[in-house]
Amino acid sequence: MAQATSRSRTTLAAFAGPSLPLAALGLPLVVYLPNHYTATLGLDIGMVGWAFLLVRLIDIAFDPLFGAVLDRTHWRIGRFKPWLAIGAPLVLVAVYMLFMAEPGVGPAYLWFWLITAYIGYSICVLSHIAWGSTLSTDYNQRSRVYAFWQTGNVVGMILVLLLPVLLNHVPALTGRMGGVQAMGWFIIVTLPVMLALALRFVPEPRIARADHGAQAGLGDYFALFACPAVLRILVADLLLGLAPAVAGSLFFFYFEQAKGFPKGTAEALLLVYFVAAIVGAPIWVKLSQRFGKHVVLIASSVVYAVAQFAVVVLPQHDFWLATPFLIFAGLPYSAAPFLLRAMLADVGDEERLRTGVDRTGLLYAILTGTVKVSQALAVASFIVLGAMGFDSHNPAATTQTGLLGLQVLYAAAPGLLGLLAAWVMVGYPLTEARHAEIRARLAERDAAPPSQKPVPPPVADALNAPAE
Numbered sequence: 001m002a003q004a005t006s007r008s009r010t011t012l013a014a015f016a017g018p019s020l021p022l023a024a025l026g027l028p029l030v031v032y033l034p035n036h037y038t039a040t041l042g043l044d045i046g047m048v049g050w051a052f053l054l055v056r057l058i059d060i061a062f063d064p065l066f067g068a069v070l071d072r073t074h075w076r077i078g079r080f081k082p083w084l085a086i087g088a089p090l091v092l093v094a095v096y097m098l099f100m101a102e103p104g105v106g107p108a109y110l111w112f113w114l115i116t117a118y119i120g121y122s123i124c125v126l127s128h129i130a131w132g133s134t135l136s137t138d139y140n141q142r143s144r145v146y147a148f149w150q151t152g153n154v155v156g157m158i159l160v161l162l163l164p165v166l167l168n169h170v171p172a173l174t175g176r177m178g179g180v181q182a183m184g185w186f187i188i189v190t191l192p193v194m195l196a197l198a199l200r201f202v203p204e205p206r207i208a209r210a211d212h213g214a215q216a217g218l219g220d221y222f223a224l225f226a227c228p229a230v231l232r233i234l235v236a237d238l239l240l241g242l243a244p245a246v247a248g249s250l251f252f253f254y255f256e257q258a259k260g261f262p263k264g265t266a267e268a269l270l271l272v273y274f275v276a277a278i279v280g281a282p283i284w285v286k287l288s289q290r291f292g293k294h295v296v297l298i299a300s301s302v303v304y305a306v307a308q309f310a311v312v313v314l315p316q317h318d319f320w321l322a323t324p325f326l327i328f329a330g331l332p333y334s335a336a337p338f339l340l341r342a343m344l345a346d347v348g349d350e351e352r353l354r355t356g357v358d359r360t361g362l363l364y365a366i367l368t369g370t371v372k373v374s375q376a377l378a379v380a381s382f383i384v385l386g387a388m389g390f391d392s393h394n395p396a397a398t399t400q401t402g403l404l405g406l407q408v409l410y411a412a413a414p415g416l417l418g419l420l421a422a423w424v425m426v427g428y429p430l431t432e433a434r435h436a437e438i439r440a441r442l443a444e445r446d447a448a449p450p451s452q453k454p455v456p457p458p459v460a461d462a463l464n465a466p467a468e
Helices: 009-016 018-031 033-040 045-071 081-099 107-132 141-167 176-203 216-225 227-259 263-291 293-313 321-330 335-355 358-376 378-386 400-425 433-449 457-466
Strands: none
Touching: 009 141, 009 227, 018 033, 018 081, 018 107, 018 141, 018 176, 033 045, 033 176, 033 263, 045 107, 045 227, 045 358, 081 107, 081 176, 081 433, 107 141, 107 335, 107 358, 141 176, 141 263, 216 227, 216 358, 227 263, 227 293, 227 335, 227 358, 227 378, 227 400, 263 293, 263 321, 263 335, 293 321, 293 335, 335 358, 335 378, 358 378
8 A cells, every 4th residue: 555654855866867868859849850851851841741741640549548557557556657668679779769860761651660769658658656655655745756756857848948048069970860869869878767767666555446446447538537536637737738738839939039038048948947846746745735636736837827928028039138028937847747647646536436446547648638639729829820920930020919919928928827736626526524534534544354345425425415
């Protein structure tokens, strides 16, 4: 059974380690590789676009299938750690083939290794996140677990963003080919090291199996959408994933064309943003321990919205005046990812009390799916901008309507999404007190001999009956 005691910082850092190379892979898959395969390797841009789009759709459909597999896994060495070890070699081989490809590769090559990369990536990310839910049963400690996880993600993105800058100071590796290859080698070197540390030093506590031998199936994935707490978390995650995805995709356009910053200065401001996100994570953890996770999620969403609205009055051409704006915007960046995943772990306890079935894999498959959907939807911002007269290649050709559209999509739209997410979480029912009742009932049921284990009561009885 998972422990309610506090995990050490060393243990949580080891757990978060695989997040660094996995986040370092996620960014190039979206930002760098499509351009690399067209501009450097010479593939047709339309074919490359379709390849990345369709493989991503396959990847979204893969999550619930693998989530059901996770919930049926009961190996002696654990449910989630073995799958992380299985997915890593797929990632490593695919990264080598994709990032080290030479001119002359064809569409079939790109399709095959993209599918391999995304399958391995999904296996690793989903099993890693689900593993985190077992490290503590405590309402507040789960925030710490996922705050470390999110910090690892941000650090990984920072490191992979810094690689092109560092390569500019290494003449032998300067150029697009060298930059992409360096990203690939960074993942190939760090993933085995971080994975080995996590598997060696981080435990996977056992979770009690289903009371009646029941197993979660794919049909349960869709049934979970009827759970009010799951639906709130799902909608909030979609909104709070879409907001920074849209802002992130337009970041350089906004700061270069709307605010007049050179590319290098804009990159430095993005780095300030991510550093602020790292600083903000422990702050939100402390606040959530005092006021509750859903309350702090509402607060961080409002802060994010205000920061996005405020960026409209950001001064032009002045890095030092812009820095406080980016710090203010970056502080809430880490809050939603770790708070929502910690809240979903609490929902997993509620579901196990209600049904007698552990649906951790399916629950986190829902959340990984919303991340991918939000990233796909963010691409629509380019379509809207193009229709409004924004020209990314020739700023002089951009119309006033296009420039206004850029400001609305970068600042106002994400801010409104943040406020909507805050509204969705108002009245969220699974508080710390309610979770304590659920854990007490689960502990009582898990400790009972098999012959005395009660049949899971109807939903209303299981969730609303007073604790004994």
